[in-house]
Amino acid sequence: MAKIDDVARLAKVSKGTVSNVFSQKRPTSKEVTERVMSVSRKLNYVPNHIARSLVTKKTMAIGLTIPHGSFFFNAFHTQFINAVILEASYYGYRVLLDMIPLQKVKTPFLSSYPIDGAVVMSPTTDDERIDLMHLGQIPFVTVGKVMNANIDHAASVDNDNMKIITSICNYLIDKGHRNLMFLNANELMTVSIVRTAGFIQAMHDHQIEVEPHMIHHKPAILSNEYMDYGYAETIRVLGKLKKQVTAIIADDDRTAFSVLNAIKDLGLRVPEDISLFVICGDLSMMVQSNPSLSSMDLQPSELGIQSVRLLMHKLDVLKGDFPENKIIDSKIIERDSCSTI
Amino acid sequence: MAKIDDVARLAKVSKGTVSNVFSQKRPTSKEVTERVMSVSRKLNYVPNHIARSLVTKKTMAIGLTIPHGSFFFNAFHTQFINAVILEASYYGYRVLLDMIPLQKVKTPFLSSYPIDGAVVMSPTTDDERIDLMHLGQIPFVTVGKVMNANIDHAASVDNDNMKIITSICNYLIDKGHRNLMFLNANELMTVSIVRTAGFIQAMHDHQIEVEPHMIHHKPAILSNEYMDYGYAETIRVLGKLKKQVTAIIADDDRTAFSVLNAIKDLGLRVPEDISLFVICGDLSMMVQSNPSLSSMDLQPSELGIQSVRLLMHKLDVLKGDFPENKIIDSKIIERDSCSTI
DNA sequence: TTGTACGCGTTATCAT
DNA sequence: ATGATAACGCGTACAA
Numbered sequence: 113m114a115k116i117d118d119v120a121r122l123a124k125v126s127k128g129t130v131s132n133v134f135s136q137k138r139p140t141s142k143e144v145t146e147r148v149m150s151v152s153r154k155l156n157y158v159p160n161h162i163a164r165s166l167v168t169k170k171t172m173a174i175g176l177t178i179p180h181g182s183f184f185f186n187a188f189h190t191q192f193i194n195a196v197i198l199e200a201s202y203y204g205y206r207v208l209l210d211m212i213p214l215q216k217v218k219t220p221f222l223s224s225y226p227i228d229g230a231v232v233m234s235p236t237t238d239d240e241r242i243d244l245m246h247l248g249q250i251p252f253v254t255v256g257k258v259m260n261a262n263i264d265h266a267a268s269v270d271n272d273n274m275k276i277i278t279s280i281c282n283y284l285i286d287k288g289h290r291n292l293m294f295l296n297a298n299e300l301m302t303v304s305i306v307r308t309a310g311f312i313q314a315m316h317d318h319q320i321e322v323e324p325h326m327i328h329h330k331p332a333i334l335s336n337e338y339m340d341y342g343y344a345e346t347i348r349v350l351g352k353l354k355k356q357v358t359a360i361i362a363d364d365d366r367t368a369f370s371v372l373n374a375i376k377d378l379g380l381r382v383p384e385d386i387s388l389f390v391i392c393g394d395l396s397m398m399v400q401s402n403p404s405l406s407s408m409d410l411q412p413s414e415l416g417i418q419s420v421r422l423l424m425h426k427l428d429v430l431k432g433d434f435p436e437n438k439i440i441d442s443k444i445i446e447r448d449s450c451s452t453i
Numbered sequence: 454m455a456k457i458d459d460v461a462r463l464a465k466v467s468k469g470t471v472s473n474v475f476s477q478k479r480p481t482s483k484e485v486t487e488r489v490m491s492v493s494r495k496l497n498y499v500p501n502h503i504a505r506s507l508v509t510k511k512t513m514a515i516g517l518t519i520p521h522g523s524f525f526f527n528a529f530h531t532q533f534i535n536a537v538i539l540e541a542s543y544y545g546y547r548v549l550l551d552m553i554p555l556q557k558v559k560t561p562f563l564s565s566y567p568i569d570g571a572v573v574m575s576p577t578t579d580d581e582r583i584d585l586m587h588l589g590q591i592p593f594v595t596v597g598k599v600m601n602a603n604i605d606h607a608a609s610v611d612n613d614n615m616k617i618i619t620s621i622c623n624y625l626i627d628k629g630h631r632n633l634m635f636l637n638a639n640e641l642m643t644v645s646i647v648r649t650a651g652f653i654q655a656m657h658d659h660q661i662e663v664e665p666h667m668i669h670h671k672p673a674i675l676s677n678e679y680m681d682y683g684y685a686e687t688i689r690v691l692g693k694l695k696k697q698v699t700a701i702i703a704d705d706d707r708t709a710f711s712v713l714n715a716i717k718d719l720g721l722r723v724p725e726d727i728s729l730f731v732i733c734g735d736l737s738m739m740v741q742s743n744p745s746l747s748s749m750d751l752q753p754s755e756l757g758i759q760s761v762r763l764l765m766h767k768l769d770v771l772k773g774d775f776p777e778n779k780i781i782d783s784k785i786i787e788r789d790s791c792s793t794i
Numbered sequence: 795t796t797g798t799a800c801g802c803g804t805t806a807t808c809a810t
Numbered sequence: 811a812t813g814a815t816a817a818c819g820c821g822t823a824c825a826a
Contacts (some may be wrong), residue, residue, distance in 0.1 A: 115819090115820060115821085116820065116821060117820085117821095127820090127821075127822090128821095128822080128823080128824095130821095131821065131822060131823085132822095135821095135822080137822085137823085138823095159820085159821070160819085160820055160821065162819090162820080162821090163819070163820035163821040163822085164820080164821055164822075165821095166819090166820075166821075166822090167820090167821060167822045167823080168821090168822075
């Protein structure tokens with residue numbers, strides 16, 4: 113592989129000039145530029161990214177840490193990730209997928225991270241990924257609320273989860289439902305903590321007692337119960353325990369489909385017997401389902417875009433003011449899975 | 454950020470020794486190791502990844518190029534990507550998500566790629582990503598058949614797509630279907646070319662004439678028709694053109710759901726009036742659907758794992774023989790969406 | 795424009 | 811067998 117000196121020699125210019133031709137940091141005369149480019153093409157030369165990074169101290173890559181221990185995306189993650197990649201590429205940045213917790217097992221953090229900043233998805237309480245970023249002085253943005261003991265504030269982009277869950281509860285309660293079942297995300301995720309609090313709050317506001325069968329948390333992704341959690345809980349609560357639940361709130365589309373199946377197996381119908389609401393579901397899936405499922409549009413793409421923009425501000429790629437904690441709008445999309453009783 | 458000299462000075466050893474403590478390339482005495490690590494912890498020192506890469510000429514990252522211009526994954530991609538990340542991390546490698554075609558617009562290839570190798574997903578005919586890899590001398594593995602004019606063979610992992618489509622056709626034909634409709638992937642993808650050929654072959658083998666309404670290709674991802682392609686084609690062919698199609702083969706789960714909807718809107722039922730077969734669908738989605746959908750299990754995780762292993766062989770991280778072109782098994786999973794007529 | 799001193803580790807060589 | 815020394819990798823940036 114040709115290097116800068118080879119080009120400099122053949123083009124009869126200095127290294128610095130070749131560097132300038134490529135980086136455009138200083139003007140170069142037309143003729144020289146031509147000559148250098150011509151030689152570069154001949155030698156198939158491109159500047160070495162690593163050598164460049166060593167001096168500029170920029171890798172032009174951002175990390176994207178995916179959920180703790182998760183090797184499973186749902187539609188929300190997918191759309192989010194796509195938006196991040198696209199938006200980052202717009203500023204010339206590449207995206208490095210990270211799974212710090214998993215890697216720590218094999219490769220105990222034996223070198224610095226080759227990234228300029230990071231987007232941390234779905235933080236958990238005392239998220240070690242965040243501690244690591246903090247320690248490594250890597251600028252980062254979280255998507256979701258940070259709940260780490262030693263970190264009092266961090267840049268973040270998020271939905272208003274308190275408002276989300278309370279408005280869903282109000283929506284269902286207004287339709288006459290008083291016995292709700294909430295299939296929440298995994299209990300370690302900060303979002304689930306906020307939503308549980310919101311759920312309890314909403315129940316409280318309507319003088320409805322919160323019973324144990326009303327709130328459930330998704331099992332850890334590594335467990336066997338993960339895949340059919342929605343199915344299992346629905347069968348258990350409505351079937352075995354015979355609780356008179358009339359509406360179920362499912363955390364994501366996968367859980368919702370699983371619940372739908374359980375309801376069918378119990379000989380019940382949606383929405384006639386049971387109403388079903390999905391918090392974060394893929395739009396096209398919600399529509400294709402039968403019946404179509406009412407859901408909350410969390411705008412995952414917008415979350416992705418804004419988190420990258422916020423990070424770019426922290427990296428000084430973008431100038432000007434930008435809120436450190438941005439809230440992305442969400443709204444209820446009514447479809448056919450919730451009925452009035 | 455502390456550097457190696459700082460540690461060396463405080464630990465009263467030389468740079469080289471500190472380097473050896475971290476890289477383990479040469480043994481170091483117990484005491485010295487302790488002293489160096491202690492000082493490193495105190496200074497919060499970790500070797501600079503970039504500087505290390507500059508000399509070792511390894512970035513410990515592999516690229517993963519996602520489908521041409523695609524900012525939309527389906528379940529197949531998701532599972533594949535997850536497997537790649539996990540398997541790569543097993544060898545200490547990180548994964549850099551790539552979208553060369555899109556980036557080329559903004560950042561015309563002005564530096565070398567900071568990756569040691571790459572996995573190229575879903576190649577197209579004359580895929581420029583592959584040409585670029587070839588040119589840049591970057592070891593790569595494709596997932597799918599390569600059809601580039603100037604490249605006669607490349608390392609790859611793939612399903613046997615010819616066998617896949619012919620066995621699906623035979624399966625349906627055995628059930629009495631003779632008027633099939635095949636909703637294929639985008640026509641640029643090499644996989645769609647192989648499958649179209651296979652489809653025609655299978656029809657030919659059963660003396661069934663291939664009519665124009667039988668084969669369709671998914672529109673480009675950027676087009677408006679992308680999202681409801683399955684719906685639109687089904688309505689058009691079965692509704693408007695009144696073709697007596699009795700079985701539909703859908704390329705992926707999204708298309709399948711979309712088709713399912715169209716069938717419902719046409720007042721028809723699956724599988725009583727129309728049979729539906731999905732080529733690559735997320736297992737849990739196929740099961741949750743009503744009726745559950747018969748599909749082909751392509752083993753996306755296995756494809757991901759094996760493509761990384763093949764790449765690791767090319768990078769000499771793994772030693773020993775490994776087939777340059779590995780075929781991953783696939784098999785029909787019968788569910789409730791296909792009936793005999 | 796050119797010359798040259800960096801940046802920050804690694805590794806080959808030499809010394810103990 | 812370990813430790814120390816110095817050259818090296820490949821660009822960038824700044825003074826001349």
